[in-house]
Amino acid sequence: MAKIDILLPVKNGKDFLAEAIDSVRAQTVTDWRLLVLDHGSTDGSRELAEACHVRDARIEVHSFPQAQGLSGLLNCGLEIADCEYVMRHDADDVCMPDRMAVTLAAFEALPDCVAIGGQAELVDTTGQHLGNMDMPVGVARVSAASLFRNPVAHPTAMLRFDALTRLGVRYGADFLKVLPAHQSIEVSNLAEDYFLFGQLAVLGRCANVPQRLIRYRLHGNNVSATRYADQVALSLVISRFLTRSFCALHGLPWFDPAPFCNHGGLLLDVDGQMNFDAEFETMAGALRRGFGASPDLERELRFRKMISTRNEAALLWRYGRFRSAHVPENDERSAVRYWLSRRLPGKRRISVAPELA
Template sequence: MARIDILLPVHNGLPYLGAAIASIRRQSVRDWRLLILDHGSSDGSVELAERHALADARIELLDFSYANGLAELLNLGLERCDGRYVMRHDADDICLPDRIAQTMAGFAQHPGKAVISGQAELIDADDVVIGALRLPLGSDRLSAASLFRNPISHPALTMDRALIGRLGAQYGCDFLGLLPAEQRPRIDGLAEDYLMFGQLALLGLCVNLGRPLIQYRWHAANVSSRRLREQIRLSLTISRFLARTFCRMHALPEFDPAPFCNHGGQLLATEDSDFDAAFAVMAQSLRRGLGASAQLERELRYRHTLAHRRLPHMLLRYARFRQQYPAETGEWLTLRSWLLRHLPGRALMEAA
């Protein structure tokens, strides 16, 4: 039995699958088992995976072509795991050579946490580094940030299987069970990771390391680029679910996080422009539920930037925010996309 099981789902991932597998085989830590979860590939991915399995006994190919969506595929994979830890990896990303070593050090540094993830380098289809994915640090930050976006890189994370098992945590479902059945979402794909790890973040069980663990590939075939609008819609549903769950956990009045969410670097389009009063209510609830901390205040300062949608107010608030805090991925992009959508004459240009 390996100490670390690695779940790698694939559906027609031939262009990058070989590099993804090779990056795992190059890990400085050798005590792992790779489970390749095939979801009905027909492009040669299965044959490529079989060749790697013949060359390395730590690699197993599993046929889950019958799985109903990515959530079920990953849950089927979880059922086959018996190692202490479960690592996720995508078929088009690259593990940095010391990813496992850094992750194990993270679990030792943060005892009692169920999830360790980290930062990422962004690469294009030709393996050229084009940027960096900068995500928040600290479990208090992740608890607060999870109400407004997914602050955890799913392809870079590793789970403590024992802790996950005790909680009954699975992909795509409400495992905390604090809300009535009609308010409990079921997500088959696109945001199944946000639903699972958002709940774990509310419990304070997630940490992001400050260093990159993977190279995340951004290309035209990414699900997040092809189905962005649907993913944002599902993510808003999850944000509202997480907010209701948070309020139930701490016996607080419910609030709507949607005006302050920035899924996919986008703000919810609304007729109202002033959400300052709603922000004050939300901020009070978060401070009561999470307790005062510098991590929470950092998250609230950014959400306050989004609470007034008139352009001068947003820009002034963001300038003040940046005087105190460095930017993270998606923060300036959110304001930029809103500004571009509402510049004078923009509607006429788009109509033309």
């Protein structure tokens, strides 16, 4: 049994697969097994991975062409995992050499956490630096953020395998099981990672390290590029499910998270309403009662307070005050810039109806 089993799903990802595998082999931690989960590739990806197995027996290739979506493929991987920790890695990303070591140290420091992710550098198809992906740090911040955005970058994540088994965690499934059947959902693709990490975060079992763990490659085949609007719409469905579950767990009145979401780096137009300050006070009170008061929670709430207005002048003024106290993360900056520029030609605009309790 290896200490870490790595789930690497691939379907026709030959262009970057060798570099992704080499970055695993270059880890400072050597006690691992790489499970390449082939989803019916026809471009030679499976054959490339099999050639890597010949050079390094820690690399195994498993074919699941009939798996239902990415959730089904990853669940196939979980079924064959036998490890202390299971780590995610994508076929087009590159691990930093100390990725495993940094995450294992974080698990030692945070024994109650089930999932730990981190930050990422954004690169293009040639590996050139494009920017950074910033994720919230601190268990309380990650927990609170989970109601409004995906709190963990999936390709950076590592999870405790025994805890996954104990909690019955699987991709696509409602393992919290605190809502009536008609309010439960399943998520087979597009946002299966948010559904999983969001549920763990609601339980206070997720964190992110401040270090950059991977180079995340942006290209035209990323789901975020090809099915952006669908992904944002589904993410809001998940936000509302998580909020209902959070409120049920803590005996709190339900609130609609939509006005405070920044899925995909944008703010949602909620039925044309321009001010959500009253709704913010209800939401903030619920989060303080459910998660407990902490500086990390207050940092998250300050951003959500800032975006509770949709008036451009008020938003810009609030953003200036926010920047005087905090360094905005890239998704926070993007959300404000999006709203201020949403009337420009070519800008996406996603409108939603408020959901009743």
